[in-house]
Amino acid sequence: MDEEVNALFRTAITVAALLAEHIARRVQEQAREAEAVAEQHAAYQARIDAERAAVRARLQPVLDDNWWRRVPPGRIGTAPTNASTTACSPRPARPSA
16 A cells, blocks of 8 residues: 555656646746747837837928928928828838737
8 A cells, every 4th residue: 555655646746747847848938938029029119219210300390490481382391291201111021929
């Protein structure tokens, strides 16, 4: 009877160790996935920030009253178009998750 109990304990300990190893691997895998998502988010946010800065730079002159006095009328209509073109430049395809 003692041998049977010992064998059961050894089996239970082996199963627990295998389960703990599986859980540890899964936790590591999830941490790597979360890091990859965070890096991708940071890259997208940097791109958005750069595009926003580019649009602001293109529109900044129209905030100056002198710009309105000295720019030809034809250019007044192109200021928003130029800024929009900058904002709508081609983007790389987003990788699927």
